[in-house]
Amino acid sequence: MKNNIMLRGMWGKVLLLIIMFFSLNISDALAENEVRNVLFISSYNENFITVPYQIEGIKSVLLKNNVQLDVEYMDSKRFYDEESRRIFHDLLKYKMSKLAAYDAIIVGDDNALQFAMDFQEDLFNGIPVVFLGINDFKRAGLANKNKYMTGIIEETSLKENIEIAYKFNSKATRAVAIVDNTLTGIGDMEQFYSIKDEFKELSFEHINTSEYTFEELESVLENVGDDTILLYLSMFKDKTGKNITIDEAVEILKKHTKVPVYRASIGGVGNGLLGGKMVSYFDSGEIAAQMVMKILNGSSVESVEMVTDSPNRYIFDYNIIKKYNIDEKLIPEESVLINNKVDIFEQYREYIIITLLIIFFLVVLLMVLAYDAIKQRKIEKELMESHEKLDKIAHFDFLTNLPNRIKFKECLKEEIDKGISGAVIMIGLDNFKKINNTLGHEYGNMILKKITDRLSKIADEKHFVARHGGDEFLILVRSESKQELFRCINLLKNLFHEGFVVDNRENHMKASIGVALFPDDGTEAEKIIANADTAMYKAKRSGKSNCLFYTIQMKEELLARNNIETVLREALKNDGFKLVYQPYMSSQTGEAAGYEALIRLKNHNIPPSVFIPVAEECGLIINIGRYVTYEAVSQLRKWKQQGYEPKPISLNFSCKQLKDTQYVECLKKILKDNEIEPEYIEIEITESILLEKAESTMDFLYNLKNMGIKIALDDFGTGFSSLNYLTYIPMNKVKLDKSLIDKFFELNNLSAVENIISLAHSLNFQITAEGIEELKQYESLRNIDCDYFQGYYFSKPLEVIEIEKIYFNKQE
Structure with a gap:
């Protein structure tokens, strides 16, 4: 039997967990959301290093909100002239005319934002536009003045990167930025020189790759000395118009530089560049998508403020840290280190913790089951001993400790079954609600306890006192004598002649009394109590502080009143x-x-x-x-x-x-x-x-x-x-x-x-x-x-x- 009890307890807990799990999943599965459409226009193509991260961040928000995402690529790193813009415009316009209308547009990077600004009336009239990855702060500010545009700028954390580089190399005298003449490069260069005044100890210079061929650039890079903090910002196009990818640019930098190359954007870290505090394109996409959801859920575009703090974090290549003998104590604590070998525990930290937690849970479960088995007999014994307590809870009022309505009904039924005549007295306090509303329910409860003390004094073999609920009490009079009944009523009236003192305040209470006789007014306990209640409420309506005996006319009046109420409700409803x-x-x-x-x-x-x-x-x-x-x-x-x-x-x-x-x-x-x-x-x-x-x-x-x-x-x-x-x-x-x-x-x-x-x-x-x-x-x-x-x-x-x-x- 002991084992059966243990198994029932264990399987009961498992079943409860399964029900909770499926309830949550079923409720999620049944949730119905209207499908909405969002278009993401990228300045680049799908192979550009930042784009997949942006799309992944956007999808992480939109897909769980049942929003359909379409993507179009301008490929402006390879094709960016008026003809390519016209072709992209015409193709996009054709597609938009054939597809369902878009609820919002997301544009990634400067070229896509400029495109949206130039063709807003033609393509995106009245459609909210959210931008991300914008290096040109002036363009972002101008767009934000448009009531249909907002977004997040791409601040490349140049200040923080120069600060950490200066910590790593305190002998540096120059800060040199690698830029080009693309829109992104122009924006990067403006940000670079905007912080010049904050570094008096450094001279600010730049290498514009668009002023050299890539072959000429290699010799320029080889001449950069140890006194230089070198930042790779933009390096896509040379003076011949030749375009290279980020990976190709990293190869040039890796082969032709003798100093650590800092990077404020994704790409190259782990493949030869040191790194730095850089933009998280996933986080940028996620924030932009969250802004879109605010707009789709009813916020105006103007109320969604432009985000000027990029979600940036430090990422360094540990191999480059070692190569240039950089003091690891200077690395910020929250940094991510690529190519840093970790021990088995660190590598599989999550799996190990989950496994340990499962083992711990199983051990605890076994201990609990064992403890349940050991304590079973003791619990059963305690349950038997608590029967009287449970009975009291079921049959006695918790506030006054008087028998409750259930207990009163049982006692009344016993008297009726014996064939004994008697009476039920219902006492209702007058205007007690005013006490609760003015002095509080706690104060009202203390008055009820004072009243209970006085009522308990008349309780004996002939008088059974109970609390009906709220401000109402019941008295069962076990006597056929009318004289005894009237004596009891007078006693009840006298109880309220003196005030009830609570917190040094005297409260004068009045009560209305209703009386129902048995078997004259009924032979069922519920009916007799209801008749006493009817008489008590009639006493209240007759001026309060009265005592009335139940009559059949009261019931007829109550029925008539209820009929009139029904007539009134129908009249209001049906003219x-x-x-x-x-x-x-x-x-x-x-x-x-x-x-x-x-x-x-x-x-x-x-x-x-x-x-x-x-x-x-x-x-x-x-x-x-x-x-x-x-x-x-x-x-x-x-x-x-x-x-x-x-x-x-x-x-x-x-x-x-x-x-x-x-x-x-x-x-x-x-x-x-x-x-x-x-x-x-x-x-x-x-x-x-x-x-x-x-x-x-x-x-x-x-x-x-x-x-x-x-x-x-x-x-x-x-x-x-x-x-x-x-x-x-x-x-x-x-x-x-x-x-x-x-x-x-x-x-x-x-x-x-x-x-x-x-x-x-x-x-x-x-x-x-x-x-x-x-x-x-x-x-x-x-x-x-x-x-x-x-x-x-x-x-x-x-x-x-x-x-x-x-x-x-x-x-x-």
Whole structure:
């Protein structure tokens, strides 16, 4: 059995590694990328020594990004006159007309860049061009000013090469560069003389191979003495126009020089030249391709800056180091030494390390398996001993150490199965979310622990206490006595009379309680808990800090509420709402001064007084509010287009809509899109929106005011401190509630209303009287300077077509 366990453990680990490996490879294989095309134009041919490295570097980036690379060669070292350029141009133009369009062009070295600059409009109009291997800094700078060109220059590290050469030969007095009259050679010579002032101890000279035949050059080279630092930069063409390759040039230098020849570019190192700090053409190609990928992935060419630091590194021929007795201590640490014999370990370093790692892994694996076998019995014993701990984790709340919902459900099921009657009490803390949001979750957890301490004091054989989750607790009352149940409820209420002190801060908490009886309210544990939860949430909606027993009506209300929520969601989705408009009349003109937009359901006879609270509770009020705003502003635009005189529309704004932090921006956009001035929109708020006088609420109102929206305080007179609101709300109008007007008319005390109107006028507010249903009300309020009137005496809420007939003089 022990061996079986060991094998299962080993094969399980191996299987896991195999699954991980294939998962990664399968996900890579399934990745789909759009194929894009890039053209590389080389100044030279495929046999030129630098070109294969450039192409290899470019491919290392493009191929793994699913980019197709084509290559064209100008072969300008052998053919570079107007005729050859014309032939190359015509052939390339023909090919490009027959092939798929290129997404980007890469040009290598100076001649190809000049070609791209000369024929950009004809061949590469609007196509990003990335250059590399450019020796002529002026040409590179000029190209970089073109918004479609960027790239990497080829800085030949001449300064570093002269510095290292001077270290190797401190007796040197001259620095001599071998150049020619090719574009590359001209660029090399400019770079060489650009650093002259940095070496006061050396005189700077050059040997221009284009001023000699190659036979004459041999004797010039033989006369170069030990006091000279000799740099081979360009040596392609002599004065007769004869061209030679780099390999041929290296042969001449090797045979006819008596000093180390330094090289700032690839070629010849390992075949007779000492070397130096030189350009890595692979790295240059890789960087250029990375710049192309940035552009293909969305960056503008102008944002991809030209790279002025070449990816250069030191490479020396160890045989030449020995030949000229150069002190190896002077060689930079990061240098690459060619022809340097290394020991077996250095030669096969990677293979040896990998082998050792595999052996180490196998030894460790065997040790682990052996250890697993030795410890198996001990582990099994510990697993048995930890059963109780696992059971506690599964059945007890980690924060409070109270039994959790699973444990509570099991205990309740046992009581039901015994046929015993009892009750389930659900306790939900009121406004606990505010504690978490203001003082933090850690602080909230400490309060929950304090509450747990008090609840635990009532736990006994008759009372089983558990945590339901979040800020909710469950009590199982194992008693048929109603007296015992009410005693328990009173105990729970008393627990919250005193505050809970955390970090020297006293927190007064309130709780809503829901009670479900069993078997009266159910015979299944899940259902009884759900019924207690329903009663608790009903208590919360009824004003909080209440205790309610579950009734079937609560379930029906919950179902009705859920049905209404479904209706509202369908209405938002399928254009199930409409707006009606109730005019408010001007006391000065007797005509409609504006309209209040009121929302209705098209296909359901559910009044707003029923579905608006549901919308507020489930969060749909934000989308409904935006719908009302959009429809009302759109209607203003339609009336404006039909030539009707624009009149303001009032929109009712719920306190729950304050959660719509983007409402102001949304309103601005809707007004702008419909070309409606903000002055034609009036936002009606109620006192409930101002209860906390929160800074965010005031900021919201001032933002509306500042953009030109009018603000009205609706249902004035129904709150507790209405007069106080008038002193700080940035509003334009006060709407007197119907209940306030009816009350003062019943008491025959219009002087109170007159005082309110006078106060509002003194604060530059206009007054609208709501709920006007009799001529007497209208005349009395008009006589005490009420500004506007709204109510069924004038008009009920009307459909758009009725508004147009009555108030826009469109009667048949």
